[in-house]
Amino acid sequence: MQAALTAFLMVSGAIFCFVAALGMLRLPDTIIRMHAATKAGALGSGLIFLALAVFYQDLSTTLKALAAVFFLLLTAPVAAHLIGRAAYCTRVRLSPRTWIDELSHTCRWCELQPSCDPPESPDPVPPKQAATAIPEKPSETRR
Amino acid sequence: MGTENLLVGTTAMISLVLLTLAILLAFVRLVMGPDPADRIVALDLISVLMVSYLAALSVYTEERTFLDVAIAYALIAFLGTVALARFRERLARRQDDENK
Numbered sequence: 001m002q003a004a005l006t007a008f009l010m011v012s013g014a015i016f017c018f019v020a021a022l023g024m025l026r027l028p029d030t031i032i033r034m035h036a037a038t039k040a041g042a043l044g045s046g047l048i049f050l051a052l053a054v055f056y057q058d059l060s061t062t063l064k065a066l067a068a069v070f071f072l073l074l075t076a077p078v079a080a081h082l083i084g085r086a087a088y089c090t091r092v093r094l095s096p097r098t099w100i101d102e103l104s105h106t107c108r109w110c111e112l113q114p115s116c117d118p119p120e121s122p123d124p125v126p127p128k129q130a131a132t133a134i135p136e137k138p139s140e141t142r143r
Numbered sequence: 144m145g146t147e148n149l150l151v152g153t154t155a156m157i158s159l160v161l162l163t164l165a166i167l168l169a170f171v172r173l174v175m176g177p178d179p180a181d182r183i184v185a186l187d188l189i190s191v192l193m194v195s196y197l198a199a200l201s202v203y204t205e206e207r208t209f210l211d212v213a214i215a216y217a218l219i220a221f222l223g224t225v226a227l228a229r230f231r232e233r234l235a236r237r238q239d240d241e242n243k
Contacts, residue, residue: 003147007154010199014158014165017195021165024172024188030180033172037188045195048158052198052210055151061207068198068214072191075221079187082228087180090235 006055013047016040029095030087038080042072155203162196183227190220 023036046069053065094101166189173185194217201209 003150006202007150010151010158010202011154013195014161014199017192018161018165018168020188021168021192024185025168030178030184033181034184037184037191041188041191045191045198048195048198052202055202056207061210064210064214065198068194068210068217071214071217072194075217076191079221079224079228082225083180083183083187086183086228086232086235087178089232090178090180092178092180 002054002057006051009047009051009054013044013051016044016047018044020044029098030092031084032095034080034084034087038076042076045072151202155199158199159196159203162192162199166192166196179231183224183231186227187220187224190216190224194220 017040020036020040023040024033027033027036049065049069049072053062056062056065088103169185169188169192173182173189176182176185194213197209197213197216201207201213
């Protein structure tokens with residue numbers, strides 16, 4: 001029973017890690033690739049640590065494995081947020097199928113230079129956005 | 144007991160192989176990545192995969208020490224990712240200021 005549970009958790013975690021790496025290779029855009037790296041990677045390594053906790057069945061090892069899972073779940077969003085911010089602020093090329101970019105009309109360094117001009121060539125609003133029925137929030141409040 | 148050890152050993156070996164392939168795939172993105180942000184994301188994923196690899200290796204070799212290694216590596220890798228992301232952002236901001 002214990003061996004079966006360990007085997008199941010370990011193989012499923014490894015499969016999730018592999019899918020994360022596959023998504024890293026195949027997905028079209030930096031921001032989209034971060035989904036694969038953060039979510040699937042954290043889930044896969046969390047499952048492998050759970051397999052380790054089930055395998056040893058020993059208080060100190062189990063607590064260490066749970067602490068490692070907690071730490072991974074704590075740091076993955078922080079790292080993803082920082083990378084995403086850096087990617088967006090350096091104007092990384094977005095996928096051509098992107099049709100909502102809610103920050104496109106703001107200045108990207110606005111927290112340092114509150115009065116700076118908007119970027120020289122703001123991304124044009126794609127026509128799809130006007131055609132969809134999603135209610136737009138009033139954009140005056142963002143300034 | 145023998146068959147259970149065989150089961151865990153076999154699945155640990157399969158996991159190690161899958162994780163190795165995953166690290167190779169992420170490494171391809173690390174080499175290819177058109178933007179530095181892509182490389183930072185790939186490096187972050189590689190470090191997470193290395194932590195998983197160490198955990199799977201701990202089960203395969205039945206050596207508990209690898210768990211401590213994995214935890215220490217996760218701490219250092221997080222610091223590295225944060226430092227790289229902030230460095231990238233600050234570099235771009237400085238270049239933007241020079242261009243004005």
